[in-house]
Every structure is written in structure tokens, then in C-alpha cells.
Amino acid sequence: MTSVEVAGVAIHPFGRFEGVTTTELGVAAVRGALAEAGVGRGGFQAAFCATAYGGVACGHRILGALGMTGMPIVDVEAGCASGGAALMLAAGAIRAGQYETVVVFGVEKMPKGVIRSSFFEPWQEEAGLAATPAYFALRAQRLMATSGVTKEDLAAVVVKNRRQGAANPDAMFRAEVSPAEVLASRLICEPLHLWMLCSPNEGAAAVVLRAGAPGSGRVRLDAAVLRSHLPGAVLSESTPMAGLVDVDVPAPSTLAADDAYREAGIGPGDLDLVECQDTDAARELLAYEELRLCPPGGATGLLAGGATAMGGRLPVNPSGGLLSKGEPLGASALGQVVEVVRQLRGDAGQRQVEGATVGLAHTVGRGANAAVVICSR
């Protein structure tokens, strides 16, 4: 089967940009990735645009602004995993021989405040059941009750990611924070304080994929997998109103990771870096277990031992994660892939993971949807 390589990547910084339209954000990222790939008008046969709030024909507006339409342009929505879903579709089409070169981009301008989505029924919003951070808090609390995770551990995740984000010019928050400051930030939903939650924001990212040329030396896309939830888990990202269990139902992230490891022909022990979904601090610790970076119950040990910090055995979120970058839903997964690709090329500057050859990007959220992308060089 045809292999897939990454011909170009670009990111528009994540943050808040008054007066800049969704289309302008997307144009900046797409233009950058095309330039890096050396691809111009007519040089790609399909485009996938990941967005949740971009509105009708978001991808068409962006490519239309660049004078590059005519090929199939498909908007893809899979919550926080939208970008991973778009990569899955693009990579699958290239592997199947349908297209030679595909542009994948993600863009978002999130409404301010707690994320509002049409996912919940109006009566659920009216009754206070659409309190997204409260679902994160319940999951964090169960993690604390079952795994010995403490609020100090949650603060340590934030401190780690904010320290790493301080070296990322594309991040929204670039100041380091102390554990005491994190714990002193406003309590949102016990045990989660404001700084333990990522900020919905704005941004864009783009990736040009093409059929791999043997010996090109470019970063390869070895796997791009999207999975949804299995029923039964009460605290799943699918946010059911009720469920049967909290264990024994494989999480969508685990389903996606296992498929991706199989597709890439590697295991978690082969990874040199991970970008994972840190919507909240507890989410990163859950990801360690769900992605099989540690055995069940081993997340705090992995964190406390420094393995997932820069210089550790397996740096997690060298970009600073969503806790530093903020989360523009449609762009967040591709933002991670941009980071992984730059790390594998050795282009990550101050935050370079030395000698990195295999990286994994993970997103999970509403749906539930989980995506895992593995790249190597």
C-alpha cells in the first residue's frame, strides 16, 4: 500500500485575535503549509477542513480566498478530534490511490466562556446539565478516588505544561506558573481550578499530505485513526445522562491508540514524544493510561518521576499542550501534528526533544470522538 508523507505544515498561533476572521486564520495556515510543501494552485486533488464552529462551507471560503477551488472540499466535524478525523480521511484516500496530494486544515474561532454546543438538548442547558467542566470534574474526582491522584498532582501537570509552553511562540499562555498559583486560581468545579482547564480560543493549523516517495527523508504519517465511544461508561466523553460502569469499557482513546499502534507497527515503548489532550489537568493523566504509556494506576508515578517532562524518557506535550496553547476545536489536533512533525524534523527550537524519531498526537472529546496520529522519521 502507498505510504503517506508530510510535505508541509504550518500553524497560525492559538490565542484571541479580535477583528481577524475564521477565513483569515485558515488562509494563513493553509498558505504556510502549501509554501513549505512547494505546492501551488492545482497541486492538490482534495481538501479536508476540520471545524466545529466554522459554519457552512468553511473550507470553501478559505480555499476560495486563496483562489484554489474546484477539487473536492469537505468540512469535517468530530469535536476535539476533528483534525484527526480529517487526517484519517485524507491519508486513507492517498493510501487507496484516490489522490496524490491532499491539504488538511483546521480552523476555529471559539465563542468565549464555557463551550456551548448543540450537543445538549435545550432542556439540559436550562437544567444546568450542560456544564461541561462539571463532567471533567466528576472524572477527575473519580481518578483521585481510585488512583490516589491529588490536587497537587493536577497542579503539577499544569506547571509542567505551562513551563513547556513558555518556549512555544504559538502558545496563548507563555508565562510559567507555580503550584501555589494554580491552586489559588478560581475554583470552577471541585477539584478543578481555572488554570487546570484549557481556554477555548482561536487558531488554525494545516498539513499537506502526499503519497510517500521512498527515501525522501520526509516525516511519514504512519497512522491516523478515529474511534468513537462504546456504550456503558457513565463518565465517557459522550456525556451520557446515565451509565452502568466506569471501568471495563475500553475508552475511545484506547480503541484509537491500539488501532494506531497496530497500523504503525509499533508499541507505546517506541514513542519519543506525545502530544495529548489536556483539556483539563486530569485528562492528561487519564491519557497516560488510555494510551498505554503506563499501566493502570501508574499515571502519577510517570508524572512525578519526571518521565513526561522535557528531558524525561517520554516528554508529553512539549508544545505546552492545550493548557498553554488554548483549544480551538477544529485546529487543535492538527496543531499537535504540526508540533510532532517539527519535533521529528528537529525544527522545534528551544523545546526540541533531542533525537526524536517517533511521535504520537492524541485528541478526545465530544461525541465521544478520539483520534490518534503517529508520525515517524
Place this chain on the structure above:
Amino acid sequence: MPHTVPVHDGLFVAGSPPRLLGSRCRACTGHHFPRHRTCPYCASDQVDEVELSPTGTLWSWTAVTAAPPGYRGAVPYGFGVVELPEGLRVVTRLTESDPSRLRSGQAMELVLDPLHLDGEGRQVVVPAFAPAGGP
């Protein structure tokens, strides 16, 4: 409570005590809330409507301190998961909004909690779990 209206039809049956309206799958015996026509666990459509137990135990909890989008009630309010004897864990409002006054395994009972007054001055109520034996 005169002139009360439920926040949504089909969630509960009023009474003393009120009971959540759920369903039970004949094929896999799993319980659901709210009611499902098709079992979400095994896809069977052999599903019966059932009134769920009005008591359970507290399994996870927090409090919401800022009004989420579209919310029509007061803050803070309690939010958690209560485990019913049927084996079903229900995501629910709690009447207690101070997390330090709640503990794992605490006995809870279903009540109808006032949410807000609608445009016609009627009291809109929402099912919530309260610590059992409370005032």
C-alpha cells in the same frame, strides 16, 4: 407544589417520593435513563419503561460555581453521579452545593428541586438527589 411544571416531559413521575422514569432491556437486563426505545448497550428494541428506585448512593460529586450557557437556575449548585440499586449510575443535580458536606457512598434520595419561574409564573422543577433523611 401547585402550578409546577417539569423542566422536561418524561423524565420522572411525581409522587411521594418522585421516581425517575427509565427503561430496562429484556435482552441484556441493563437499565437506562432517560428512557430509550433501543437499548444503548446491546441494540435490542425489547425495552420496557420502568420507574427507577428513588434512593441510591453517592458515587462522584462536584459543584458548579458559574452558570453554564443556557442555564436558568441559581449558582452554585451540586452536580454528581448517584448509583441506584438497579446498577445504573445517573448523572444528576444534587441539592447540596458544598462538596465538603458530601461523602462517597452517602445515602441519597430523589426530590424535585425548584429551578426557576417560567414566563407564566409557574415553578419549573428538576429532579435532583438530596442527602437522605434531610430536612
